[in-house]
Amino acid sequence: MSLDSPKEPAIELVGIDKKFGTVHANKNINLTVAKGSIHGIIGENGAGKSTLMSILYGFYQADHGEIRISGKPVTIRDSQAAIAAGIGMVHQHFMLVENFTVLENVMLGAEGGQLLAKGVASARKELKRLEDDYGLEVDPDAVIEELPVGSQQRVEILKALYRGAEILILDEPTGVLTPPEADHLFKVLRVLRDQGKTIILITHKLREIMAITDTVSVMRRGEMVATRKTAETTVEELAELMVGRRVLLRVEKGAANPGAVLMSVRNLTVKDSRGVTMVDNVSFDVRAGEIVGIAGVAGNGQSELLEAIAGIRKPSSGEILIGGKPAAGIDPAGLRDLGLAHIPEDRHHMGLVLKFEEYENSILGYHRDPRYGRGPLLDLDAMRKDAEEKIGKYDIRPPNPRLRTANFSGGNQQKIVVAREIERDPKMLIIGQPTRGVDIGAIEFIHKRIIEMRDAGKAVLLVSVELDEIRSLSDRILVMFAGKIVGEKSSEAGEQTLGLMMAGIAA
Amino acid sequence: MSTASVPLPAWINYGLIPVLNLILAFFFSGLVVWAIGESPFEALQLLLIGALGRGEGIGFTLFYTTSFIFTGLSVAVAIHAGLFNIGSEGQAYLGGLGAALVALAMDRYVPWYVTMPFAVIGAALFGAACAAIPAWLQAKRGSHIVITTIMFNFIVSSLMNYMLVRLLIVPGKMAPETRTFLPGGQLPKLDWLIAAFGGKIGAAPLNFSFLIALIMCFLVWVLIWRTKLGYEMRTLGISPTAASYAGIRYSKIVMITMLISGGLAGMMALNPVMGASARLQIEFVGGAGFVGIAVSLMGRNHPAGIILAALLFGILYQGGAELSFDMPGITRDMIVVIQGMVILFAGALEYMLRPSIVRLYQQLTGK
Numbered sequence: 001m002s003l004d005s006p007k008e009p010a011i012e013l014v015g016i017d018k019k020f021g022t023v024h025a026n027k028n029i030n031l032t033v034a035k036g037s038i039h040g041i042i043g044e045n046g047a048g049k050s051t052l053m054s055i056l057y058g059f060y061q062a063d064h065g066e067i068r069i070s071g072k073p074v075t076i077r078d079s080q081a082a083i084a085a086g087i088g089m090v091h092q093h094f095m096l097v098e099n100f101t102v103l104e105n106v107m108l109g110a111e112g113g114q115l116l117a118k119g120v121a122s123a124r125k126e127l128k129r130l131e132d133d134y135g136l137e138v139d140p141d142a143v144i145e146e147l148p149v150g151s152q153q154r155v156e157i158l159k160a161l162y163r164g165a166e167i168l169i170l171d172e173p174t175g176v177l178t179p180p181e182a183d184h185l186f187k188v189l190r191v192l193r194d195q196g197k198t199i200i201l202i203t204h205k206l207r208e209i210m211a212i213t214d215t216v217s218v219m220r221r222g223e224m225v226a227t228r229k230t231a232e233t234t235v236e237e238l239a240e241l242m243v244g245r246r247v248l249l250r251v252e253k254g255a256a257n258p259g260a261v262l263m264s265v266r267n268l269t270v271k272d273s274r275g276v277t278m279v280d281n282v283s284f285d286v287r288a289g290e291i292v293g294i295a296g297v298a299g300n301g302q303s304e305l306l307e308a309i310a311g312i313r314k315p316s317s318g319e320i321l322i323g324g325k326p327a328a329g330i331d332p333a334g335l336r337d338l339g340l341a342h343i344p345e346d347r348h349h350m351g352l353v354l355k356f357e358e359y360e361n362s363i364l365g366y367h368r369d370p371r372y373g374r375g376p377l378l379d380l381d382a383m384r385k386d387a388e389e390k391i392g393k394y395d396i397r398p399p400n401p402r403l404r405t406a407n408f409s410g411g412n413q414q415k416i417v418v419a420r421e422i423e424r425d426p427k428m429l430i431i432g433q434p435t436r437g438v439d440i441g442a443i444e445f446i447h448k449r450i451i452e453m454r455d456a457g458k459a460v461l462l463v464s465v466e467l468d469e470i471r472s473l474s475d476r477i478l479v480m481f482a483g484k485i486v487g488e489k490s491s492e493a494g495e496q497t498l499g500l501m502m503a504g505i506a507a
Numbered sequence: 508m509s510t511a512s513v514p515l516p517a518w519i520n521y522g523l524i525p526v527l528n529l530i531l532a533f534f535f536s537g538l539v540v541w542a543i544g545e546s547p548f549e550a551l552q553l554l555l556i557g558a559l560g561r562g563e564g565i566g567f568t569l570f571y572t573t574s575f576i577f578t579g580l581s582v583a584v585a586i587h588a589g590l591f592n593i594g595s596e597g598q599a600y601l602g603g604l605g606a607a608l609v610a611l612a613m614d615r616y617v618p619w620y621v622t623m624p625f626a627v628i629g630a631a632l633f634g635a636a637c638a639a640i641p642a643w644l645q646a647k648r649g650s651h652i653v654i655t656t657i658m659f660n661f662i663v664s665s666l667m668n669y670m671l672v673r674l675l676i677v678p679g680k681m682a683p684e685t686r687t688f689l690p691g692g693q694l695p696k697l698d699w700l701i702a703a704f705g706g707k708i709g710a711a712p713l714n715f716s717f718l719i720a721l722i723m724c725f726l727v728w729v730l731i732w733r734t735k736l737g738y739e740m741r742t743l744g745i746s747p748t749a750a751s752y753a754g755i756r757y758s759k760i761v762m763i764t765m766l767i768s769g770g771l772a773g774m775m776a777l778n779p780v781m782g783a784s785a786r787l788q789i790e791f792v793g794g795a796g797f798v799g800i801a802v803s804l805m806g807r808n809h810p811a812g813i814i815l816a817a818l819l820f821g822i823l824y825q826g827g828a829e830l831s832f833d834m835p836g837i838t839r840d841m842i843v844v845i846q847g848m849v850i851l852f853a854g855a856l857e858y859m860l861r862p863s864i865v866r867l868y869q870q871l872t873g874k
Contacts, residue, residue: 312751333754342752350752353745360738365753367738376734 008071010035010167010198011056016065018051025051027222029065033167033215038189038199040209040230043219044242044439046409049202052219053169057089058082069167088160092172094152096144102155103127103140106162123162130161135191149297150181157188167198174208178297179467179499186212206235207468218242243440251447254455256475259288261324262428262459263309263340268318270304278304280483281318286428291450291460293474293491295467297502301483302463303345306432309461310342311335323427336365341421345432345463351417352405359387359401362420390419395445411442418446422453429453430461435469447473467498515868521807525853527860529819532852536845545836557829558822562706564829566697566713570783571795572814572821573713576720577775578799579817580727581634581768583808585652587731588764589744594641594656595772596796597663598634602773603780604670605633607685607787610780614692622692626781627719627774634773635766637663642765646758652765660796671789684788694782714782716774723771724810730767740764772796801850816853823849 009032016029026048033039043049054060056067058076066073069085076082082089096105103120106127112119127140136154144152153173160168170189174182189199189212201213209216210230217227218241226241240246263286270279278301286292296302307313309320311332320328322338332342344350352361363372363383372386373379387401394415396408405413414435421429434450435443450473454460464470470477477489479501487501537547558568578595585592592598609629613622641655671683694715698708731737743750743760750757779791798820805819806812827842852859 310752311754331754331756332752336754344752346748349746349748351749353742353749355745356741364742364749367735367753373735376736378733378735378738380733 008035009033009068010070011200012066012068012071013052013056014066014068016052016055016062016067018055018060018062024222026055026062029224031217031224031227033198033200035070035198036193036196037214038193038201038212040201040203040213040216041219042203042206042209042216042238042242044204046221046439047219047242048222049219050171053089053171053200053202056082057087057169083163083165086164086166087169088157088163088165088167089169090153090156090160090171090173092175094156096152096155098145099143101141101143102138102147102158105144105155106140106159108159110163126162127158130158134161134188134195136188148181149176149299150178150184153177153185154188157192165197167200168192169200169202171202172204173201174203174205175465176298178503179495180503180505182208206238209238210235220244239440245441251444251451251472253451253473256290256454257457258290258475259457261285262288262322263430263461264319264321265305265309266319266321268305268308268315268320270301270308270313270315272304278483279308279315282480282483282485283318284478284485284488286459286461288427288459289454289457290475291454291462291473293470293477294461294463294480294485295470295477295498295502296463296465296480298465300480300502302465302480303432305480306342306345306430306461306463309430310340310344332365333368336424336426339427341424341426341429343417343421343429343431343434345436347413347417352413354404354406356405357402358391358396358405358408358416359384361405361416362387362390362401364420366420366424390416390423393423394419409439410437411439414438414446415442418449422449426458428459428461430463432463433465434462435464435466467495467502471495471498515865519864519868521812524860524864525805527864528853529849531860532848535852536848539841539844539848540837543836543841545834550830550834550837553833554826554830555822556826557833558826561709562701562704563709563711564825565704565706566701566708566711567828568818568821568825569697569717570711570713570778570821571824572817573717573720573778573782574775574795575798575802575817575820576724576813577778578772578796579802579806579813580720580723580799580810581772581775581796582799582803583806583810583813584727584731584740584771585764585768586803586808587737587744588740588760589747590645590761590764590768591653592638592656592765592768592772593653593800594638594659594769594796595775595799596792596794597656597660598637598769598772599775599792599796600660600667601637601663602630602634603776603787603791604667605629605631605773606776606780607675607688610688610692611685614689617691619691619693619695623694623715626692626777630773630776631770632773634771634776635769637773638765638769639762642762642769645765646761664790668789671787675787682788685786688781688785692781693785694777696782712779712783714778716778716782719774719777721814723774724814727771728810736760736763772799801853805850805853819849820846 011033013029013031016026018026029052041049051060055062058078058081067076074085076085097108103124107119107123124140131137136158138151138154144155173185177185193199203209213230215227216230218225218238220242266283268279268282269277272278282305294302304313308315311330315328319326322335322340327335348354353364372383384401391399391401396412396415434446438446450460462473471491474491477491477493477498478485479487479498481502481504486504489498540547540550558564578599581595582592606626606629609626610622613625637659641652641659644650644655645652675685676683677686696708697713697715697717701708731741739755739760742753742755743757775795780787802813802816802820805816823846827845831837831839831842
């Protein structure tokens with residue numbers, strides 16, 4: 001450390017190394033984060049970002065290496081020690097008590113004594129001060145579950161600040177936010193930085209890195225491969241560093257050639273198990289040879305819409321027509337017979353049985369087909385041969401049909417699902433979050449397969465919370481907000497326009 | 508990553524860990540025996556000789572093993588579909604009524620090998636019937652199968668009391684039991700099996716139902732790992748959401764699974780009712796249904812493992828009985844303590860040794 005460096009480092013990680021069994025999650029990581037800066041860490045899933053941050057926050061202990069905070073070596077055994085060292089973390093999934101108020105959540109674990117009254121009064125004062133200093137306005141008496149997601153996130157930040165955090169780690173903070181909410185978050189982060197806080201932002205979204213960070217570090221396969229000043233790098237360079245080769249960020253596709261209507265939804269209403277209306281009187285068509293994308297922030301009814309079309313969830317009213325036939329009430333097996341394939345949003349709980357061997361998953365949903373065994377019996381040889389063919393064609397690694405599905409990476413797991421659904425040559429394909437938790441290389445591959453399906457005259461319905469994905473794949477975009485379709489745009493529509501529609505502001 | 512998800516070779520998973528658990532169980536049982544002033548080594552020796560030392564002992568051991576295989580399979584089939592059937596005890600009890608009614612109806616007219624298939628079906632049907640109502644309540648109403656099957660154990664117990672005391676009792680007799688079946692309603696002893704190994708079966712009640720149990724092990728293996736129905740059961744058992752995605756109907760699979768599970772439990776009755784005592788007696792199941800839970804857990808819900816675990820419990824039952832006979836300090840209750848230790852270490856504490864073994868394995872293999 002040189003004395004004339006402009007800003008002293010808030011955090012230094014020296015030679016951090018961590019293994020989980022055979023997986024070398026962090027290899028000799030060195031990282032210096034300057035005080036009062038926003039430092040981005042990007043990398044594909046499984047690159048080791050989360051492990052590194054978990055070590056910094058005390059969830060794991062590093063096998064080797066040293067952590068220094070403001071120049072002093074520290075040992076962080078648990079999250080209490082991390083908080084004491086001035087590190088606060090905002091998790092991707094919020095750690096809030098839903099039916100407590102904002103104030104109660106902020107105080108939780110720092111009540112100050114057996115009786116609450118005194119602590120509440122001082123906490124209220126402190127919270128007010130924090131809100132004023134950093135422009136984080138939230139009503140301290142509002143109940144968490146009644147707040148929008150963006151405000152809940154602000155409560156998480158307040159919680160960290162209340163505990164005296166000087167260093168804030170944010171893990172994929174924009175995954176659940178609308179574009180306007182994300183902009184608001186960035187504004188807050190800039191204020192925090194200008195007040196001298198240090199911020200580490202973990203994300204896989206290159207655009208966010210460019211928009212908000214001062215410096216950026218790239219991780220790949222457990223190693224820290226580069227650190228750049230954000231102003232001196234480009235999206236293309238970062239993508240290449242992440243993947244280790246040149247990648248096409250934009251999908252190449254020709255014009256659509258729509259044919260007959262294959263899938264129609266008419267006045268569909270779907271309620272969840274609590275009786276809350278999740279899909280509200282929705283109607284649209286999908287034609288052969290086109291991709292219809294449904295954009296929206298997670299939780300606005302897209303999941304329920306997909307599940308209703310796939311026959312998993314019963315609609316409470318309305319019609320679904322598959323190939324012109326009424327299909328509401330037909331079960332998923334019957335719909336597959338009609339030529340409807342479904343790549344579900346959640347491959348871990350729906351698309352795959354993780355404890356099964358790979359070849360067992362490659363027939364899930366099609367297991368009654370006579371090609372996998374006559375009568376009541378299964379033909380394991382036929383199943384394995386079939387699985388091997390798909391493994392070859394989709395480059396699934398490792399190429400071992402006897403491996404437990406849980407031991408494949410996210411991208412390869414998704415390829416198992418995609419291969420299974422596409423190789424049946426369906427007439428219609430409905431897809432939820434095709435590339436969630438999938439590395440860039442596999443994203444490119446999966447996007448190409450989806451375009452090929454369109455070009456082969458299939459009707460494709462695509463749901464994704466990644467606006468970029470919707471815009472680059474879809475021929476038409478429907479925007480969903482609060483269970484309703486609030487508008488239709490062509491794929492040329494600007495991000496701003498779509499973002500406002502997703503937030504329910506403009507139609 | 509927790510150590511629970513680290514894959515270990517099969518010989519460690521299915522060989523070393525159960526054996527170490529068993530050694531621990533015997534070690535702590537030995538401490539108990541030592542504490543009451545008896546020699547643990549002598550006790551172990553008496554137990555093993557009692558269970559395996561002579562042809563008659565082996566005959567008794569395999570007789571108990573037979574019952575535990577049936578109930579173990581019953582529990583295992585349900586577990587594969589994610590259902591915890593605590594009702595094997597009651598299902599076996601009602602199965603006894605099915606077997607007995609067939610035997611009473613046919614034993615005068617036909618030889619045993621004609622009666623047998625009907626008795627197998629009768630026992631299975633009655634066992635399945637006992638599981639049907641809890642299954643339906645779980646499938647259609649969401650009533651938890653653990654609760655309903657436990658309650659059915661009591662219902663069946665009362666029903667059988669009524670049947671035996673009021674309806675099936677031999678007029679003029681005190682004992683609540685049916686008349687003794689004629690040879691046409693009895694399953695023959697497997698004296699030739701013991702003789703083949705140079706032993707004498709003596710009074711041991713090992714009978715033909717042992718072979719039926721082994722056949723059922725094979726059929727259950729085929730069902731779970733080689734049929735489409737088994738595939739659907741396993742999918743539902745591991746991931747109900749994936750099952751609904753795949754178009755596997757929850758209520759259908761729950762019903763079928765529980766009927767099969769109840770049927771297997773019901774067949775257990777063949778062994779004591781038609782094999783050993785040749786009549787239907789009160790409380791003849793004697794806890795074998797509950798032992799089946801431990802057997803299934805220890806046997807990793809696999810038929811091969813279930814045979815081994817059932818054999819272990821057979822040895823404990825028979826050897827324990829001999830032990831309490833030979834060692835005055837060790838009562839019948841002490842045997843229950845030892846059996847409890849085995850269940851605790853081998854069944855319930857499966858994950859106790861695992862983390863340290865995983866770490867040791869990783870160090871030794873240098874990974």
